[in-house]
Amino acid sequence: MFFFSVPLGKLVRRITRLRGGGSAFPGLVVEKIDPGFMARTLTTLPHGVAVVSGTNGKTTTTKMVVELLESQGLRVFTNRTGSNFTRGVAAALLGEVDRRGRLHADIAVLELDEAHAVHFVNRVPPRYSLLLNVLRDQLDRFGEIDKTAELLQHVASKTTGTVVLNREDPRVARIASALPQPGSGGPKVRYFGLDDSLLSTFPNDDDMRAGPGSPVPVVQERAHADVVLRRVGVDDADFEYDGAVVTTRMKLRGVYNIFNAAAALTLARCIAGQGSGPTDPESLLSALSNVAPAFGRGESLIVDGLPLDLVLVKNPSGFRLGLKSFPAGGYATMIAINDNYADGRDMSWLWDVEFDSLRNGGVDQLSGSRAYDMALRLQYDEVPVSEVNTDITSALAAFIRDAKGRPKRIFCTYTAMLAIRRELSKITTVEVVS
Amino acid sequence: MTQEASENKGTIRVVQLYPRDMNIYGDWGNALVLKRRLAWHGYTPELLEYNVGDDFPDDADLIVGGGGQDSGQLVIQADLLKRGSTLQELAEDGTPMLLICGMYQLFGRFFETRKGSVIPGIGVLDVETHGTDERLIGNVKVESEEFGEILGYENHSGQTTLGPAVRALGTTAKGTGNNSSDGQEGARYKNIVASYLHGSLLPKNPAIADFLIRTAVERKYGSFTAGAPDDRFAVLAREHAGRRPR
Numbered sequence: 001m002f003f004f005s006v007p008l009g010k011l012v013r014r015i016t017r018l019r020g021g022g023s024a025f026p027g028l029v030v031e032k033i034d035p036g037f038m039a040r041t042l043t044t045l046p047h048g049v050a051v052v053s054g055t056n057g058k059t060t061t062t063k064m065v066v067e068l069l070e071s072q073g074l075r076v077f078t079n080r081t082g083s084n085f086t087r088g089v090a091a092a093l094l095g096e097v098d099r100r101g102r103l104h105a106d107i108a109v110l111e112l113d114e115a116h117a118v119h120f121v122n123r124v125p126p127r128y129s130l131l132l133n134v135l136r137d138q139l140d141r142f143g144e145i146d147k148t149a150e151l152l153q154h155v156a157s158k159t160t161g162t163v164v165l166n167r168e169d170p171r172v173a174r175i176a177s178a179l180p181q182p183g184s185g186g187p188k189v190r191y192f193g194l195d196d197s198l199l200s201t202f203p204n205d206d207d208m209r210a211g212p213g214s215p216v217p218v219v220q221e222r223a224h225a226d227v228v229l230r231r232v233g234v235d236d237a238d239f240e241y242d243g244a245v246v247t248t249r250m251k252l253r254g255v256y257n258i259f260n261a262a263a264a265l266t267l268a269r270c271i272a273g274q275g276s277g278p279t280d281p282e283s284l285l286s287a288l289s290n291v292a293p294a295f296g297r298g299e300s301l302i303v304d305g306l307p308l309d310l311v312l313v314k315n316p317s318g319f320r321l322g323l324k325s326f327p328a329g330g331y332a333t334m335i336a337i338n339d340n341y342a343d344g345r346d347m348s349w350l351w352d353v354e355f356d357s358l359r360n361g362g363v364d365q366l367s368g369s370r371a372y373d374m375a376l377r378l379q380y381d382e383v384p385v386s387e388v389n390t391d392i393t394s395a396l397a398a399f400i401r402d403a404k405g406r407p408k409r410i411f412c413t414y415t416a417m418l419a420i421r422r423e424l425s426k427i428t429t430v431e432v433v434s
Numbered sequence: 435m436t437q438e439a440s441e442n443k444g445t446i447r448v449v450q451l452y453p454r455d456m457n458i459y460g461d462w463g464n465a466l467v468l469k470r471r472l473a474w475h476g477y478t479p480e481l482l483e484y485n486v487g488d489d490f491p492d493d494a495d496l497i498v499g500g501g502g503q504d505s506g507q508l509v510i511q512a513d514l515l516k517r518g519s520t521l522q523e524l525a526e527d528g529t530p531m532l533l534i535c536g537m538y539q540l541f542g543r544f545f546e547t548r549k550g551s552v553i554p555g556i557g558v559l560d561v562e563t564h565g566t567d568e569r570l571i572g573n574v575k576v577e578s579e580e581f582g583e584i585l586g587y588e589n590h591s592g593q594t595t596l597g598p599a600v601r602a603l604g605t606t607a608k609g610t611g612n613n614s615s616d617g618q619e620g621a622r623y624k625n626i627v628a629s630y631l632h633g634s635l636l637p638k639n640p641a642i643a644d645f646l647i648r649t650a651v652e653r654k655y656g657s658f659t660a661g662a663p664d665d666r667f668a669v670l671a672r673e674h675a676g677r678r679p680r
Contacts, residue, residue, distance in 0.1 A: 351463025
């Protein structure tokens with residue numbers, strides 16, 4: 001079986017692509033006929049595997065880590081199709097290995113959601129893991145956020161080299177205390193962090209429950225962080241990197257993306273520091289300044305000569321940060337909320353976001369299968385709504401027509417974003433993600 | 435779209451129980467709906483928080499309590515038992531209360547975990563809950579004689595059985611509700627509405643919100659005169675939610 005699995009898997013992959021099918025199916029085939037394929041292939045990599053997990057920011061952070069490592073001359077394998085589960089990794093591997101099953105890469109950097117990360121690390125213990133945050137999201141799938149934190153704890157415990165943790169998220173930071181010391185077989189622990197002045201911008205899950213005006217979190221004694229985000233400007237940011245403050249320009253937008261840049265820098269610094277040459281902060285920062293947003297993550301398209309921003313919102317913290325990072329002033333606003341499985345079926349999360357910032361300008365268009373849940377939510381925050389239309393295609397067309405001459409912004413859940421990108425690709429250039 | 439009444443017909447004091455530790459699944463939505471609808475009916479809402487260790491507010495007219503994670507429930511448990519007799523008196527006296535998920539369970543007689551340890555509740559409601567391995571998750575539709583069709587979303591592994599002193603909030607037409615055997619959802623006792631439903635519950639079920647408000651106002655001021663909240667979005671949100679799969 002061993003010898004046939006790779007060519008056979010590749011054939012299935014070609015056929016599936018011809019039929020325009022799902023990106024993970026060939027992975028399923030190869031997993032069935034050759035269950036050892038993934039582990040065997042990945043364990044040959046000289047720098048091993050790095051897993052990126054957490055509630056928010058996995059895709060953008062993974063993209064940053066990949067580009068940072070490439071700037072250091074490493075060949076990086078990643079699951080950039082967004083199939084962030086084991087089968088998706090196997091499918092992505094099939095596309096990259098040669099016919100003899102060899103992967104020509106120095107390291108694999110993989111984005112995995114919390115539950116799939118557990119399955120993955122049980123089969124392939126990673127050398128590095130980067131754990132971003134634990135926030136309420138998809139509770140209908142994982143049950144409780146404390147359970148989600150346990151999943152990340154498991155990922156950390158299977159990590160053989162270094163675990164990089166978010167110092168500012170208590171559920172993530174406390175993972176360190178449950179790990180064995182490096183002397184007795186546990187991984188090393190490094191942190192990324194935030195300046196005190198920015199802490200209130202990133203409420204952790206315990207801080208974000210109450211309504212408007214929740215208190216600024218209490219700053220307690222915190223561990224040393226290798227990279228600390230000190231300041232976010234319009235198109236630049238200050239990081240404290242190994243004790244020195246450096247300013248770098250940023251193409252990424254949104255404070256949460258830029259905090260994730262601190263995460264990516266911390267991991268890239270660890271990995272590059274393991275190589276023969278010294279880590280070169282300047283080349284890492286210069287690579288960072290060139291990273292463009294991942295699709296739908298604060299991506300800006302051009303429609304009728306004006307920007308149209310797509311902001312993916314999946315959970316309350318992401319929606320709050322999205323509203324904060326992309327101020328409404330001057331923009332026409334559309335919100336599209338679907339409740340398919342990938343979006344989360346429970347609408348409760350909309351009630352943990354406050355929409356006061358949209359009150360002055362109002363919202364031009366609401367759409368998605370739960371457009372009326374969103375309308376009701378906005379009514380209770382006294383935000384005026386111009387139009388509600390559950391059909392995304394016609395709602396988008398009306399939004400673009402009625403908001404002519406104004407820059408536009410669309411906040412959308414995952415499957416709504418896919419539908420919107422499909423429609424937009426008919427009228428503007430949208431990066432095709434295969 | 436919405437209308438603030440200009441007259442002030444009186445103040446209603448709404449106490450949120452343990453919002454710091456019991457707040458999962460958009461429980462803020464229920465408090466916000468009470469706050470806005472009180473104003474739309476012409477009353478002045480006063481929202482207060484009660485957290486572990488606080489003095490219990492005097493003159494609570496309406497009480498709301500939400501769901502929590504297991505860790506949150508552990509944090510509040512001792513404090514809640516201390517407040518048990520106060521809450522019992524308020525309940526027996528007819529204070530309207532909305533208790534969702536975790537708080538519903540803790541207002542019952544006990545919660546027995548899967549491993550057999552028994553967490554005492556405050557016994558205001560004649561219900562008992564048993565932890566299970568099965569998590570009941572999904573959209574729910576409940577038929578209630580009192581409130582009509584109730585729509586929400588459940589996500590719990592505790593299964594609750596009602597004793598003779600309480601009646602069910604309704605029977606499930608979609609989803610599971612209290613437990614996987616008897617087809618009932620929630621509990622009604624005096625002016626308490628207890629339910630497993632998130633969503634949040636009150637926004638899409640304004641009949642329940644207005645019952646709590648009317649009861650609070652009548653107890654305090656003798657009579658209630660309704661305003662005219664605009665419920666067009668609520669009606670449409672209910673229609674669309676009702677058609678969604680489990």
